[in-house]
Amino acid sequence: MHHPSTRTPIITSLAVCLAGWALCLSAEAKPPLTVLEHPSPKELEEGFQRWVEQYPGLFRCEKRGVTPEGRPILMGRITDDRVSAEDKQIALFTSCHVAKELNAGTGLLRLMKWLLGDDPQAAEIRSGQIVLVVPYTDPDGVASGKQEQLREIYGSPNRIWSVDGVSDPEQYPEAAALQQIMDEYRPELYIDVHGLSYASQTMWESTGISWASAVSRSFLHDVPRRIDEAAEAQGFLITRGEQDAGKLLTTGPIAGFPDHLFYLRNGRGTITAYPYARFHTLSFIMEVGYEESLIARARRALQMGQERWRCERYPAYPVNQIGMWTLVSVSAWGTTATQRRESRCELWPRLPQMAYGVAGPIPSRDSLMAYVATTPQARDQVRWKNVSDVIAALRDDPRFDAEALAEIDARSPAWRFGGSKYKPSDAAEAGDAGPIQHGMVIRLLIPYRDAEVSEVRLDGHLLQKSAVDGYDVRHDPGTIVEIAIPPGKVEAFHIASCLYNTPTKRRAGFTPEDW
Numbered sequence: 001m002h003h004p005s006t007r008t009p010i011i012t013s014l015a016v017c018l019a020g021w022a023l024c025l026s027a028e029a030k031p032p033l034t035v036l037e038h039p040s041p042k043e044l045e046e047g048f049q050r051w052v053e054q055y056p057g058l059f060r061c062e063k064r065g066v067t068p069e070g071r072p073i074l075m076g077r078i079t080d081d082r083v084s085a086e087d088k089q090i091a092l093f094t095s096c097h098v099a100k101e102l103n104a105g106t107g108l109l110r111l112m113k114w115l116l117g118d119d120p121q122a123a124e125i126r127s128g129q130i131v132l133v134v135p136y137t138d139p140d141g142v143a144s145g146k147q148e149q150l151r152e153i154y155g156s157p158n159r160i161w162s163v164d165g166v167s168d169p170e171q172y173p174e175a176a177a178l179q180q181i182m183d184e185y186r187p188e189l190y191i192d193v194h195g196l197s198y199a200s201q202t203m204w205e206s207t208g209i210s211w212a213s214a215v216s217r218s219f220l221h222d223v224p225r226r227i228d229e230a231a232e233a234q235g236f237l238i239t240r241g242e243q244d245a246g247k248l249l250t251t252g253p254i255a256g257f258p259d260h261l262f263y264l265r266n267g268r269g270t271i272t273a274y275p276y277a278r279f280h281t282l283s284f285i286m287e288v289g290y291e292e293s294l295i296a297r298a299r300r301a302l303q304m305g306q307e308r309w310r311c312e313r314y315p316a317y318p319v320n321q322i323g324m325w326t327l328v329s330v331s332a333w334g335t336t337a338t339q340r341r342e343s344r345c346e347l348w349p350r351l352p353q354m355a356y357g358v359a360g361p362i363p364s365r366d367s368l369m370a371y372v373a374t375t376p377q378a379r380d381q382v383r384w385k386n387v388s389d390v391i392a393a394l395r396d397d398p399r400f401d402a403e404a405l406a407e408i409d410a411r412s413p414a415w416r417f418g419g420s421k422y423k424p425s426d427a428a429e430a431g432d433a434g435p436i437q438h439g440m441v442i443r444l445l446i447p448y449r450d451a452e453v454s455e456v457r458l459d460g461h462l463l464q465k466s467a468v469d470g471y472d473v474r475h476d477p478g479t480i481v482e483i484a485i486p487p488g489k490v491e492a493f494h495i496a497s498c499l500y501n502t503p504t505k506r507r508a509g510f511t512p513e514d515w
Contacts, residue, residue, distance in 0.1 A: 036199040038102045039109070041071050041139040047109075048074060055116050057081045058126060064134070065177030071139040073177045078115045078133070080126040087336040089305045089317055091189040092132045093298065094178060097271070099141025104195035107294035108135050114295065125302050132185065137174055161269050163277040178271065186279040186345050188317040188337075191301060192216070192272050195288035205231070205293055208284040209241040214251045214265035216272040218284045220318055223304065230300035236293045280348040282319050311443070311480055313472060316340070322348045325420040327358050327447070328370035328496070333439025333484055335467055343438040350433055355379035356442075359387045359414035364508070367412050368444050368481075369405075369497040374436055378493035383419035390417065390495075399491065401460030408457070408497050436490040444481040448502040451479035456498045458483055459491075 039047060048061040058080060065073040079088065093111070095104035112133055115122050125131065136142050160167045160175060165183075169176035182190070196203050208224035210216030218224050228238040242249045242263030251267035253259055275281035288294040309318040311329075320332040320340050332343035353376050359369040369387070373379040382390050387409050394400040446453075456463045456471040463471045463483065472482045481498050 031200060033198040033200060035145065035197055036102055036106065038106050038142075041074075041136055041143050044136060044139075045072065045074060048076060051076070051112075051116065058116055064181055065173050067138075067140045067174060069140045069143075071143065073134070073139060073174055074136070075181060076112055076133045076135070077130065078112060078126060079130040080123070083127045085130065086338050088128060088130050089189070089337045090130045090132065090185045090187040090341075091191075091302060091305065091317075092134075092181065092185065092187040092275075093191050093193060094134045094137050094271075095193040095195070096135065096142060097137045097192065097194075099136075099138040099145075100197050101193075101195040101288075102142075102197045103291055104193040104288055104294070105135040105142075107195070107288055107291035108133050108193060108298075110291055111295050111298050114299070121299070121303070124306060129302065129305055130185070131302065132181065132187070134178065134181070137178060139174075159268060161271050161274050163269075163274070165274060175271070179274065182275045182278070182281075186341055187275060187281050188319050188341070189301060189305065190272060190275050190281050190283040191298065192285045193288055193294060193298075194285055195294070203289040204239045204287060205236060205289045206239045206241060206287045207231075207297060209239070209287070210265070210270065210272075210285050211287075212266075213268050213270045213273075214249060215267055215276075216270050216283075216285045218282060219276070220282065223282060223301075223318075224284070226304065227297045227300045231293050231296045234292070234296050236290065236296070238293075239287075278349070279345045280319050280322055282317050310477060311445075313467070313474065313482060314340075320344050321443070323351055323354070323356065323420065325357050326360075326418065327362065327368060327445040328356050328372070329443040329445065330354070330356055330372055331441040331443055331482075333441050333486065339438070343440065346436060346438045347440060350374070350436070353379070353433065355383045355419045357383065357418035357420060359409075359412065360416060360418050361413055363412050363414065364506075365448070365502055365504075367408060367497065367499050368446060369408060369412065369414060369495065370442070370444055371417055371493055371495045372440070372442050373493035374440070374490060375492045379419075382417055382493055385417055387415055387417055399459060400495070401457075404457060404460040404462075405495060405497070408499070437487060439487045440485045440490045442483040442485070442494065442496045444483070444496060444498055446479040446481065446498070446500060448500075448504050449475055449478055450504055451475075451500040451502045453479070453481060453498055453500045456481055456483065456496075458485070458496055459494055460497075 051059045052061055058078060060077040062075045062077060063072040064075045067073060093108055095108050096102060115131060160172055165179045166172055166175045207227045208218040231238055245263055247261060247263040250262045251265060254262060272283040272285055276283040286297060305317045306315055308315040321329050322344060323330045332340040332347060334340040334343055354374050356372040371382050373382055391402055391405045391409055395402040453473050465471060468484055469486045470484060474480045483496050
């Protein structure tokens with residue numbers, strides 16, 4: 001006789017056993033995840049020493065600190081020592097920030113091997129740049145491979161990074177060592193590389209997109225775009241975050257809108273935010289699924305330091321323009337990378353106390369006048385003030401040619417100086433740091449490619465062409481008039497002006513004849 005009440009539990013129990021057995025077989029059948037092959041911290045030190053011997057004059061190994069367990073924190077330095085460092089830019093790469101993500105470190109070692117090789121492009125980079133690489137930022141964690149010994153120095157859980165650096169350097173000597181490197185070198189480029197640890201694993205790849213913080217990004221969008229295109233030309237697929245998701249990037253919810261519209265990321269500080277905040281470094285992270293992709297993207301990033309960027313006079317990383325408002329911008333002074341670095345790192349933290357703007361309404365075709373104030377007091381004297389009143393107040397100041405300024409003002413419809421906008425609290429906190437010591441460049445941006453500049457003045461005085469103490473004119477995009485104010489000549493505020501003509505005629509309005 002059939003008795004469902006007695007047979008059902010047996011059948012159910014059997015089904016459960018069979019399912020569990022199948023799961024066990026499935027788990028046993030899965031290929032194991034094995035940690036990819038990588039040098040131990042000791043082997044890294046030995047390998048670096050061999051490179052020192054093999055590449056004299058190109059490679060140097062520096063011990064930048066000591067871990068809690070006594071292991072050295074090693075940095076490789078690659079450059080051609082036969083070439084003076086005066087005009088060399090500096091690029092910094094780090095990886096394995098919590099000892100995991102080992103392919104980031106092994107990929108950087110492969111990049112270093114290429115940089116030390118015979119490729120003409122590598123030789124060009126060695127001549128024009130100093131490349132610094134810290135493959136293991138947590139040597140103790142790499143040595144142990146144990147989760148509980150991994151050291152989080154990136155900043156996510158402990159918030160250890162701020163604009164002032166590492167909050168607890170004694171507790172985090174690895175992070176303190178990285179800060180010391182940044183403070184010493186003040187790099188133009190910094191890329192913190194992330195990845196994976198298993199040989200049979202892959203992951204998404206991205207450039208300048210942090211999954212932990214919205215601030216680990218390039219301030220110049222064209223940089224990750226060019227890097228990604230170089231990788232995809234070699235067959236890789238690069239994720240572009242909010243662009244691929246079709247969303248807007250934001251660090252928090254927007255009142256009245258559903259969250260699914262936005263690519264939400266928090267705004268907490270990380271290791272990449274520190275050199276950007278302090279030195280205006282082009283600083284971001286890179287996610288890596290394949291070492292070949294890392295090499296392709298890192299090579300493209302380094303090539304950018306050999307190229308002349310939009311609005312720039314010299315081939316260099318695009319970090320020297322530190323502020324712009326409408327048709328005037330402020331940039332670092334200098335004909336060498338070292339001079340521009342000194343100027344940039346002085347100007348950038350002073351930005352909240354500065355102001356700059358053009359006299360408006362801006363004439364459509366013939367002249368441009370602008371100011372740059374470098375102190376809070378001077379800023380308050382000129383920003384949003386009547387142009388004629390500002391010039392009249394300068395008639396008894398021997399530093400200005402007020403008569404020449406008045407003539408330029410008379411031919412222009414402009415009546416008020418505009419100005420860059422910063423929160424009053426930012427300006428108050430900045431205070432007055434005293435005179436600028438390392439020079440400054442003012443750029444006037446003329447929206448015509450074929451503009452013919454007839455005269456350029458600073459504080460009413462006629463300037464001659466000079467990259468050091470005078471002006472330079474470049475075309476495309478538009479026309480850029482660059483006024484160089486050398487060390488020792490930067491004052492509390494300056495008025496820059498230029499006169500120009502252009503054969504280009506652009507329509508304004510819609511007349512009855514246009515119908």
